[in-house]
Amino acid sequence: MEFKTIIEPFKIKSVESIKMSTESERVEFLKAAHFNTFLLKSDQVIIDFLTDSGTSAMSNEQWAGIMRGDESYAGAKSWERFYNAVHDLTGFEYILPTHQGRAGERILYGHLGGKGKVFISNTHFDTTRANIEFGGATAYDVQIDEAKYHDVYHPFKGNLDCIKLEKLIIEHGAENIGAVILTVTNNSGGGQPVSMQNAKDVAAVCKKYNVLFILDCCRIAENSYFIKHREKEYENHTYKQIAQEMFALTDGCVMSAKKDALVNMGGFIALKDEKIAEACTNLLIITEGFSTYGGLSGRDMEAIAIGLVEVFDKDYLYYRIKSTEYLGNKMREKGIPVMFPIGGHAVYIDSAKMYEHIPLNEYPGQALVCELYRIGGIRSVEVGSVMFGKYDENGELIPAAMELVRLAIPRRVYTQSHIDYVVEVFDELIKNKANVRGYKITKEPKLLRHFTAHFEQL
DSSP: OOOSSOOOSSOOOOOOOOOOOOHHHHHHHHHHTTTOGGGSOGGGOSEEOSOSSSOOOOOHHHHHHHHTOOOOSSSOHHHHHHHHHHHHHHOOSEEEEESSHHHHHHHHHHHHOOTTOEEEESOOOHHHHHHHHHTTOEEEEOBOGGGGOTTSOOTTTTOBOHHHHHHHHHHHOGGGEEEEEEESSBTTTTSBOOOHHHHHHHHHHHHHHTOOEEEEOTTHHHHHHHHHHHSGGGTTSOHHHHHHHHHHTSSEEEEETTTTTOOSSOEEEEESOHHHHHHHHHHHHHHTOOTTTTTOOHHHHHHHHHHHHHTTOHHHHHHHHHHHHHHHHHHHHTTOOBOSSOOSSEEEEEHHHHTTTSOGGGOHHHHHHHHHHHHHOEEOEEESHHHHOEEOTTSOEEOOSOOEEEEEOOTTTOOHHHHHHHHHHHHHHHHTGGGOOOEEEEEOOSSOGGGTOEEEEO
16 A cells, blocks of 8 residues: 655754744845855855755764764775665776765866867756866767656656767767766656666667767665656566666776765766776876875765665665655646656756746746745756856857756655645746746856846846
């Protein structure tokens, strides 16, 4: 029997207080933050859906592991436990710890990239694209066409279009392809999963042209859940077996452990190729730390080793996916244009559909982000033209493919009553929808502008 109420498969041992602000206070907080929720202070936020990265609540076993942390500079026992956990999951021999995922991206894609190089992905996330483009390479996104339509059902909207992939390889020359990167789940594409069949198809194209195939695996457990329940041939596999099979198709991976390793800090690169691993190890030692800690403390490595086991627990993954679906489906019932089907780690709203009266060059996603905070103290993030938009030679905005707003749900942090509160906030948001205005950018850096840009309401 499947009950309607989704109970959290854990008990709460420690609590953190939430400061309950008023709407008038939040209006002033927003102004002081230049209408950028990244610039808000954490105690000004009631429900924090800015990111699911590094915001997990760790288990009692992870906290116990932290007490066992061996802080030896080289060859620590914690490194051995970390190495064994990553090796068991990925099957890769060469493992490089990093302090978080973007450090791994900088090292690996910095080595593989450079001027004239091309990287192809289902969708590059913001820091991935920035690390690639900062080195002079070019990043292409080739997600399947079904992903463009928020209300069209497809079980694996995160899939990479292999026809477009092969065309790009031929167009640019296989020798100029830095890597093909398959991101699971596809964060920028609405948190949508990637099928095992798609991973096999991508692997076949990469093998045909002798191109490196890298898995961005920070949400590998959540992606494995969708494969088990949507790809019939995997219904009798465990979640971990599914993940291991996907790793076996690739030449290596990068992971931000701050997602599906259930920790607050950490990441790694894991590779098959010894020469690439040696080059990356040199960069790791120069920029992160010695090869057996790589910018991580021993206690961090302990927590990651334990988290990589806990995340594949069937009760945890059921709760994780179903609780996210609960929020998304409740919003969809109210007519909110959410990305469907609901993803694993977040609910994504099509802000251009939500605010059809706001032109794309006035950033409807940023308008929605500000409204959510003003009305309910909910912090979210724009994943549209603020994050991914560019300018043409005349300084006019080239909009992103989609104008999404992401509600990223921290793991093991909020209860159902918190989620029900968020649903109620959307009732108020709908009432005021027609009166919402757009924004203009008044200050921005060259790269990753969404983190620090200043806005002004029009």
